[in-house]
Amino acid sequence: MTRLPNFHAAKWDEPVVMELGRPGGRGQLFPAPEAEIAEAVGDNPVPEAMRRKDRPVLPEITEFEAQRHYLHLSQMTLGMMGVSLFGTCTMKYNSKTSEFATWRPQIAEVHPYQHPDTLQGVLEIMHDFDGILQSLSGMDQFVFQPGGGADAAYTMTAVARAYWADRGQLGQRTEMVTSIQAHPCNPATAAAAGFTVINLPLEENGYPSLEALKAALSERTALIMLNNPDDMGIYNPEIREWVQAAKDVGALCFYDHANFNGVMGKLSARELGFDACMFMLHKTFGAPKAGGGPAVGAFGCSAELAPYMPAPVVAKQGDRYVLDEDRPKSCGKIREFWGNVPQVVKAYAWARAMGAEGIQLASDISVVANNYMDHRLAKLPGIERSNPDVTKRRMEMTRWSLAPLHEETGIGTVEIANRMADYGIDPWWMSHEPWIVPQPFTPEAGELWSKEDIDLWIDVLAKIMQEARENPELVRTAPHNQPIAQVKGDAFENPSKWAMTWRAYLRKRDQAAAQGAA
Amino acid sequence: MKIGLVVNPVAGLGGAVGLKGTDGADTVAEALRRGAEPQAGLRARRALTRLAARVPGCAISVAPGPLGADWAAGLDLRPSIAPLPERRGTAHDTRAAVLALADCDLLVFAGGDGTARDVAAVLPQGRGLLGIPCGVKMHSGVFAISPEAAGAALADLCTAQGGVQWDDSAEIMDIDEDILRAGRLAPRLYGLARVPRLRSRMQAAKGGPRQDAAAALAGAAAEIARGMEAGVLYLIGPGTSAGAVALAAGHRPSLLGTDAMLDGKMLARDARSADLERLAQGRRVRIILGVTGQQGFLLGRGNQTISAGLIAQAGREGLIVLATAEKLGALAQPMLWVDTGAPALDADLTGFVQVHTGPRQRRLMRIGAAA
Secondary structure, X not given: OOOOOOOOOOOOOOOOHHHOEOOOOOOOOXXXXXXXHHXXXXXXXXXXXXXXXXXXXXXXXXXXXXXXXXXXXXXXXXXXXXXXXXXXXXXXXXXXXXXXXXXXXXXXXXXXXXXXXXXXXXXXXXXXXXXXXXXXXXXXXXXXXXXXXXXXXXXXXXXXXXXXXXXXXXXXXXXXXXXXXXXXXXXXHHHHOXXXXXEEOOXXXXXXXXXXXXXXXXXXXXXXXXXXXXXXXXOOOOHHHHHHHHHHOOOEEEEEHHHHHHHOOOOOXXXXXXXXXXXXXXXXXXXXXXXXXXXXXXXEEOOOOHHHOOOOEEEEXXXXXXXXXXXXXXXXXXXXXXXXXXXXXXXXXXXXXXXXXXXXXXXXXXXXXXXXXXXXXXXXXXXXXXXXXXXXXXOOOOOEEOHHHHHXXXXXHHHHHHHHHHHOEOOOOOOOOOOOOOOEEOEOOOOXXXXXXXXXXXXXXXXXXXXXXXXXXXXHOOOOOOOOOOOOHHHHHOHHHOOOOXXXXXXXXXXXXXXXXX | OOEEEEEOOOOOOOOOOOOOOOOOHHHHHHHHHOOOOOOHHHHHHHHHHHHHHHOOOEEEEEOOHHHOHHHHOOOOEEEEEOOOOOOOOOHHHHHHHHHHOOOOOEEEEEEOHHHHHHHHHHOOOOOEEEEEEOOOOOOOOOEOOOHHHHHHHHHHHHHOOOOOOEEEEEEEEEEOHHHHHOOXXXXXXXXXXXXXXXXXXXXXXXXXXXXXXXXXXXXXXXHHHXXXXXXXXXXXXXXXXXXXXXXXXXXXXXXXXOEEEEOOEEEEOOOOHHHHHHHHOOOEEEEEEOOOOOOOEEEOOOOXXXXXXXXXXXXXXXXXXXXXXXXXXOOOOOOEEEOOOOHHHHXXXXXXXXXXXXXXXXXXXXXXXXX
């Protein structure tokens, strides 16, 4: 057993920055303008009507104090700097080399409103990365506008709508068929685009039956949206038959490659018959994650669907790269400009550094790592693998259930996630909705984490399960070694309990005080 | 949360000796004569043992003697015994015990469908119900899957932070045992009970949006009501799910019986089979159904007024099914079942049905023949 760290997070018991400092505290003391300048611009160059009446409410604090305060805040965030086997998110190291690449002025200081003649370098990267993704998927064209995986799924529904409208069948093709275990962004985006969502249940093989799919398909089906493998880690070997069944009723087929890590370089979505797919550059391709937008869901499709994808796309004419905006059948923009270009550059750098063989090897490593983890986790009493009757090996991740431990001790997945933070381990990913596995957790090692890291992670879990049996209160009230204790989630649903700005905080505090006094 | 416990000590007695149930003093006597040994108290103790291990010193109100207190003795619990003369386990005793424990928020009973009926008949409005499964028949949607699961659920409820969520639509079902002994299964819906939502099977992620099951159901019902075709007779089966469609169409459903709608009008409420068949003559028929909790029955449990003839007339394509994703997720097996009494019809109905789980949301479910 690994030696478990005797961890405690930093806890700086400091007020917020607005309450730091003292009257007159300054970050910078600017010199007074020279006499000639003062004479030229006058006493106050800001026109009367534009001058503010009050001084801005800013903390009066030295630069050094501000630096120290924000360093302390960064130390008190959980970060993602423990061992983080955060399943379905494919945690990868975001290398400094690709970070430096995006700091180059040719990336950092260009703007999409520039003339394309002055953007040839960045356009070349986007064009070539499109080519790399085409090689990995067999698709004919990629676009990088979508700001994340769900945005790329939404792009698919927008493309499908444009495709069926162009054929005069949008009134008839109203349904989208997916698995209950597909990422929820698939049913959610299809619903947002106006489709009726039909979920297929999992059956005995751990994925929906072909028979169920055929029962759901009809001339009303606009498209099917699938993950394979899904988050249970089970690969559906009948995928060709699935795509064929959808084709038989004329439906479009979308491969959500959120779980691409286990099959990178091993299969091609187009060869399996899919019309479109998406890759998440911020997970599979080593670019940084970001909440709610600054990521990239690269959307790719066949030549038949390409006229409907968002514009512009990067094209090569002769030896020049151009932005093809003239696409009359396009579904329109999914977001502004060309998407998050620095992410594309980082993903390009990752792919070039890995090479085709490296990408395949990374896929093998991630599957081996997960199977090593499965082997060890299976020996822990109190947890069980999802679809326990399905004996075949899982791919790059496995969903597990803590139901036996929960029934025995009352300690479930939420409590254990909180307690993991006490060992400097990042809380785990539980499950996407719906929770069809009770008390779920879903670790994914990927190709990054070492055997030592994986062993430490499992040993911490084993220790906490032991604590759950011997001292459940310790686990129930965790975390204890973090800067703050357990957060009661109910405040999230009550706007009077939170504030995004100092001004809102003061207003809500005063309101609460007034109500208390009344 | 104040918890009350009543045990029907003779529940399940008939099962092991082939009596299909234990309703009535004569059956109890017959079961004992055949050598049956009472199990319900021991099963209640299994649930209490789990509760005591999880929440030591937990306060619980109990009926006296073999109706409760005996099974809590010696466990790390703080039982308070309701004032009641000790009796042996007749329906009358169960009801009297429930009335004595009526100030509890949650009434836990050890028994089967017959006990559930007796408890539900006198349980005051707004009180919750949870069954420790001990009976021969357990078609009602109020039972935990095992005594241990019941004990774990009680522990969860005692320690729940942020309150307990309730579901007011659990079916109380029972079968006429004399008819059952004659070879026919004819369960009836006797009422709807309030049960705690046990979140061990499904739980919204912390801080995430919680799905509003009632809103999803109402949305699905509104969509179905909007899509009702002229000239088609809609039979609305028992239960709140199917009844939501009548509500969405502006009518009050009977909930315990089958109603019939045509061209937006309610033609019959709580109708008998013969009346429904008369209305269906010469018309296209569609049948709006809910799903029974835990067991997943579509037809043949609580809705026998919808006769095999009517079902055949509608066909599988004529079935319109509503259930929340939560209810489907909590089924003991991920399937729906039919038992129409006509094996050939049951075979025709097997296959897949799209269950409406919310507005523009459906879940495909496999239908199996129960018989």
